[in-house]
């Protein structure tokens with residue numbers, strides 16, 4: 007049985023069906039099963055990473071470890087989870103981290119992942135670390151203004167980025183969770199090409215079937231926009247600090263997805279077509 011943390015989030019919603027399609031039994035974790043939208047073939051279980059005793063580890067042999075970027079002490083959560091998993095006889099932990107750790111970034115998000123990676127490595131079960139770069143799915147919030155104003159507002163200085171599709175992360179995670187040979191490996195994961203925000207907006211416009219203007223916003227306005235979308239202030243600060251530190255690196259393309267999956271990564275145009283529905 008594979009316990010999937012973050013099963014209701016961006017990565018988890020892609021990973022649960024991918025594992026089930028590969029024939030693996032899945033236990034999907036959420037704090038609120040009544041609200042959770044999860045593939046009906048999975049067993050949905052309640053649990054909270056802030057209360058390690060609530061985690062349903064009995065009968066679990068592999069865990070996909072994902073904590074939210076939006077709050078909670080993720081290092082404490084992952085340390086407690088890894089130790090509880092070891093006590094429960096779990097044989098393999100696969101942790102979702104970030105390329106920020108590969109690049110030695112010191113923003114709060116990358117630092118927390120670096121510490122959590124260490125806890126996973128030290129816990130006892132075999133481990134694999136997946137370090138994706140920025141997700142295409144982060145661009146979903148562009149859709150609203152693209153539709154209402156015919157424009158997308160992008161923070162000034164946003165870099166070219168080799169964005170990755172969450173289904174590619176899910177495909178790699180499925181491979182690593184269901185086949186041997188990945189123990190002790192750390193994989194950096196990106197899409198196949200770096201695109202500037204302006205190029206991304208153009209592709210989104212093509213998917214929508216109408217031109218969408220690309221508008222650069224000064225940082226204070228960009229911060230206010232994220233706060234208005236409901237982001238906690240701490241998450242906004244962390245995201246901007248991460249962005250500042252990753253700006254010179256987000257264009258770097260790793261060939262890991264193609265190497266592991268034997269096919270090219272999904273493109274931003276693939277993502278945009280699906281996102282506009």
Ligand SMILES: NC(=O)c1ccc[n+]([C@@H]2O[C@H](COP(=O)([O-])OP(=O)(O)OC[C@H]3O[C@@H](n4cnc5c(N)ncnc54)[C@H](OP(=O)(O)O)[C@@H]3O)[C@@H](O)[C@H]2O)c1
Pocket residue numbers: 011012013014015016017018035036037038042053054055056072073074075076078102103104105115138139140141144
């Ligand atoms: N976005 C990016 O560009 C990017 C790039 C690299 C790495 N990452 C990393 O990806 C991770 C986020 O993945 P995501 O975007 O797929 O997540 P997400 O969409 O933000 O969803 C968060 C998930 O965490 C669960 N969760 C939150 N608090 C919890 C708690 N106390 N106990 C149990 N579950 C809890 C939520 O489940 P319920 O609400 O159902 O309980 C939900 O499934 C972060 O570690 C982030 O640093 C993101």
